[in-house]
Amino acid sequence: MIIGEQKALDEIVAMVEKEGGGRILVAGCRSCVAVCLAGGEDEVEQLAGSLREHSEERSLGWELRTVTLQRQCERSFDEAIADLVEWSDVLVSLGCGVGAQVLSEVYPDRVVLPGIDTSSMGAPDGRGKWKERCAGCGDCTVHLSGGICPIARCSKMLQNGPCGGSQGGKCETSPDRDCAWQLIYDHLRAKGRLDLLETPLPPKDWSRSRDGGPRTVVKGGGSGR
Ligand code: SF4
Numbered sequence: 001m002i003i004g005e006q007k008a009l010d011e012i013v014a015m016v017e018k019e020g021g022g023r024i025l026v027a028g029c030r031s032c033v034a035v036c037l038a039g040g041e042d043e044v045e046q047l048a049g050s051l052r053e054h055s056e057e058r059s060l061g062w063e064l065r066t067v068t069l070q071r072q073c074e075r076s077f078d079e080a081i082a083d084l085v086e087w088s089d090v091l092v093s094l095g096c097g098v099g100a101q102v103l104s105e106v107y108p109d110r111v112v113l114p115g116i117d118t119s120s121m122g123a124p125d126g127r128g129k130w131k132e133r134c135a136g137c138g139d140c141t142v143h144l145s146g147g148i149c150p151i152a153r154c155s156k157m158l159q160n161g162p163c164g165g166s167q168g169g170k171c172e173t174s175p176d177r178d179c180a181w182q183l184i185y186d187h188l189r190a191k192g193r194l195d196l197l198e199t200p201l202p203p204k205d206w207s208r209s210r211d212g213g214p215r216t217v218v219k220g221g222g223s224g225r
């Protein structure tokens with residue numbers, strides 16, 4: 001899932017004020033950002049309530065409406081809210097960065113304000129906590145590293161063993177962060193596959209990663225840039 005965090009209210013208010021306020025539509029998403037409690041129905045209503053309160057305290061006259069789409073990253077869902085968008089002066093997206101961009105594409109005459117800072121692809125890790133798990137390198141090799149991704153989970157993206165800073169199972173960048181290579185070793189040992197460490201991973205094909213420019217995936221062939 002895509003992980004994101006709602007921006008601070010002050011930041012969102014400043015963006016809305018810069019656009020002149022007026023009729024404000026807060027648009028959330030029921031998918032990933034709802035799961036990470038950043039942009040689902042509850043968060044949309046809370047943000048709208050806070051903006052309404054801000055407006056009332058300062059007699060700004062803002063009007064607020066809300067909508068939460070099934071998936072803000074799909075045009076068809078965005079197109080279905082044309083009436084609401086037509087009503088609004090300002091659109092605040094509580095979708096991820098993808099959702100905000102697609103909403104903006106569907107309504108090119110509107111400025112879509114991003115209410116969420118999108119950080120990564122990851123998974124829940126206990127209550128109210130999500131951790132990065134994949135960096136979308138386009139060349140997945142997790143079967144060779146115990147099911148642990150060294151690109152997303154090692155601070156230095158090391159592919160063939162730990163750096164010299166690994167201590168007590170923790171990463172040198174933070175005592176609160178597990179060393180990915182300790183995890184990889186532990187997982188491979190538990191699977192009885194420490195032999196995999198004897199064969200160095202080949203150089204990553206970075207041409208398939210984000211570094212080579214935005215990628216396109218086409219089902220049935222033709223994937224590329
Ligand atoms: S190896 Fe690449 S595709 Fe696989 S989990 Fe890591 S970053 Fe994601």
Ligand code: SF4
Pocket residue numbers: 153154155156157158161162163164165166167170171172173178179180181182
């Ligand atoms: S301590 Fe471990 S996780 Fe941290 S940078 Fe070194 S190898 Fe990577």
